[in-house]
Amino acid sequence: MKVVCIGSGNVATHFSTAFVAAGFELIQVWSKNPDHAALLANQVNAQGGSVKADINLAADLYLIAIKDDAIAEMLEVLKEVRGLVLHTSGATDLNVFPASMENYGVLYPLQTFSRSKALDFSKVPLCLEAKNEAVMLVLKKVALALSPLVYEVSSAQRRILHLAAVFACNFSNHLYAIGQDILENNELEFEILRPLILETAEKVQHAFPRDVQTGPAIRNDEQTLIKHKELLTGMPELQDLYETLSKSIKKKH
Amino acid sequence: MKVVCIGSGNVATHFSTAFVAAGFELIQVWSKNPDHAALLANQVNAQGGSVKADINLAADLYLIAIKDDAIAEMLEVLKEVRGLVLHTSGATDLNVFPASMENYGVLYPLQTFSRSKALDFSKVPLCLEAKNEAVMLVLKKVALALSPLVYEVSSAQRRILHLAAVFACNFSNHLYAIGQDILENNELEFEILRPLILETAEKVQHAFPRDVQTGPAIRNDEQTLIKHKELLTGMPELQDLYETLSKSIKKKH
Numbered sequence: 001m002k003v004v005c006i007g008s009g010n011v012a013t014h015f016s017t018a019f020v021a022a023g024f025e026l027i028q029v030w031s032k033n034p035d036h037a038a039l040l041a042n043q044v045n046a047q048g049g050s051v052k053a054d055i056n057l058a059a060d061l062y063l064i065a066i067k068d069d070a071i072a073e074m075l076e077v078l079k080e081v082r083g084l085v086l087h088t089s090g091a092t093d094l095n096v097f098p099a100s101m102e103n104y105g106v107l108y109p110l111q112t113f114s115r116s117k118a119l120d121f122s123k124v125p126l127c128l129e130a131k132n133e134a135v136m137l138v139l140k141k142v143a144l145a146l147s148p149l150v151y152e153v154s155s156a157q158r159r160i161l162h163l164a165a166v167f168a169c170n171f172s173n174h175l176y177a178i179g180q181d182i183l184e185n186n187e188l189e190f191e192i193l194r195p196l197i198l199e200t201a202e203k204v205q206h207a208f209p210r211d212v213q214t215g216p217a218i219r220n221d222e223q224t225l226i227k228h229k230e231l232l233t234g235m236p237e238l239q240d241l242y243e244t245l246s247k248s249i250k251k252k253h
Numbered sequence: 254m255k256v257v258c259i260g261s262g263n264v265a266t267h268f269s270t271a272f273v274a275a276g277f278e279l280i281q282v283w284s285k286n287p288d289h290a291a292l293l294a295n296q297v298n299a300q301g302g303s304v305k306a307d308i309n310l311a312a313d314l315y316l317i318a319i320k321d322d323a324i325a326e327m328l329e330v331l332k333e334v335r336g337l338v339l340h341t342s343g344a345t346d347l348n349v350f351p352a353s354m355e356n357y358g359v360l361y362p363l364q365t366f367s368r369s370k371a372l373d374f375s376k377v378p379l380c381l382e383a384k385n386e387a388v389m390l391v392l393k394k395v396a397l398a399l400s401p402l403v404y405e406v407s408s409a410q411r412r413i414l415h416l417a418a419v420f421a422c423n424f425s426n427h428l429y430a431i432g433q434d435i436l437e438n439n440e441l442e443f444e445i446l447r448p449l450i451l452e453t454a455e456k457v458q459h460a461f462p463r464d465v466q467t468g469p470a471i472r473n474d475e476q477t478l479i480k481h482k483e484l485l486t487g488m489p490e491l492q493d494l495y496e497t498l499s500k501s502i503k504k505k506h
Contacts (some may be wrong), residue, residue: 123448160439168432169453170468171498172425177462179421186413200422201454209430215423245424
């Protein structure tokens with residue numbers, strides 16, 4: 001299958017590389033920034049381009065990995081193509097596609113991509129939605145070539161996934177950062193906490209988080225809760241966070 | 254070195270196994286529950302015991318891994334031993350040891366242990382505190398035989414470590430659990446979120462969490478923040494948590 005990649009950021013880069021590794025032919029990388037387009041195009045042996053009129057309209061697959069608010073405009077350019085057009089956005093509904101378009105769908109990766117960190121694409125859950133069942137069949141084949149973790153997910157469910165990901169990942173990372181602050185304010189290095197963070201995440205790979213909750217709140221260890229609040233004296237925001245989260249744990253269990 | 258292990262829970266079990274693997278000789282496992290003592294003793298080829306008067310007082314090393322509030326009483330039994338007596342508690346100060354005791358210290362593992370999950374002890378940070386420098390030298394040798402991740406940490410710093418661990422790990426796990434709830438309430442399986450949770454923790458193994466924060470709050474993406482709060486309609490507690498954490502992220506960055 002001949003693929004055109006629209007976008008040159010983290011998501012575009014990881015997808016392009018994964019497509020090539022899976023035996024797809026990347027024929028073009030388009031980005032509004034010509035340097036970025038050329039850079040990624042070069043990596044995957046494709047042509048670069050930054051002019052919309054130059055986009056090859058005869059590809060089998062179009063992967064759109066650009067900012068959410070630029071998707072609709074790009075679809076205007078692609079509205080006549082016969083190939084499968086996919087966006088990769090968690091927050092954009094299927095109805096962004098013009099109904100007249102022949103083949104379209106969503107290929108949303110529920111993963112966090114860093115430019116600096118290599119990622120095993122076989123560990124990326126891919127959430128699929130398609131115009132109809134015939135398109136879904138094709139989309140599934142494409143997705144399964146990239147990762148075994150393939151899920152059919154509606155637009156409404158995709159919104160929920162994104163919300164759950166904010167709690168489990170964005171907010172967790174913020175709590176790691178608070179841990180870092182607390183340590184550094186007391187001449188301790190963040191390094192010492194890293195193995196525990198990793199083990200906490202590894203633990204829920206084969207168990208459910210609600211079954212492995214630990215800590216003073218679930219034990220109703222009031223003495224420790226009081227001591228911790230004392231240690232946070234002068235940091236009303238962290239005291240508040242500590243209290244809110246502890247209460248939430250107690251309420252849940 | 255001949256070791257007596259006092260306790261038979263998760264921490265005692267993982268330490269005992271690690272001691273044996275490192276070539277120490279486990280001579281006795283004591284627990285107030287004779288069955289538990291026998292079970293662990295059997296695993297590590299030691300004698301079991303559940304009567305305090307039967308504790309072998311001629312060992313080189315005593316590892317105390319029992320409930321915090323039982324430590325002082327156990328130290329009464331051990332007060333005359335010449336071997337090195339160590340407790341493993343994050344929340345218990347060094348001054349729990351009688352000053353008259355010859356060799357004592359703390360060997361606190363900053364890790365979460367599960368009975369059901371094997372753990373690579375070389376990934377367990379060990380936090381050390383000792384009666385004096387001479388004891389610290391011995392304690393360091395013992396600790397380095399178990400793990401390369403060895404830190405000298407005062408009683409005050411140990412309290413801080415515990416507090417940071419509550420934020421980074423206990424609270425993170427609770428956020429995973431909230432993610433699980435949100436998914437299950439919408440007919441989505443928690444499984445789909447697992448790779449993202451793991452990658453989020455892996456990302457901070459070589460970076461600092463404050464440098465890799467992502468999500469709608471740090472992007473000041475008000476539209477998504479509003480949509481998410483709408484999705485949480487009827488769940489005031491989660492709305493509150495969402496708002497508190499988002500505000501905290503915005504304030505930090």
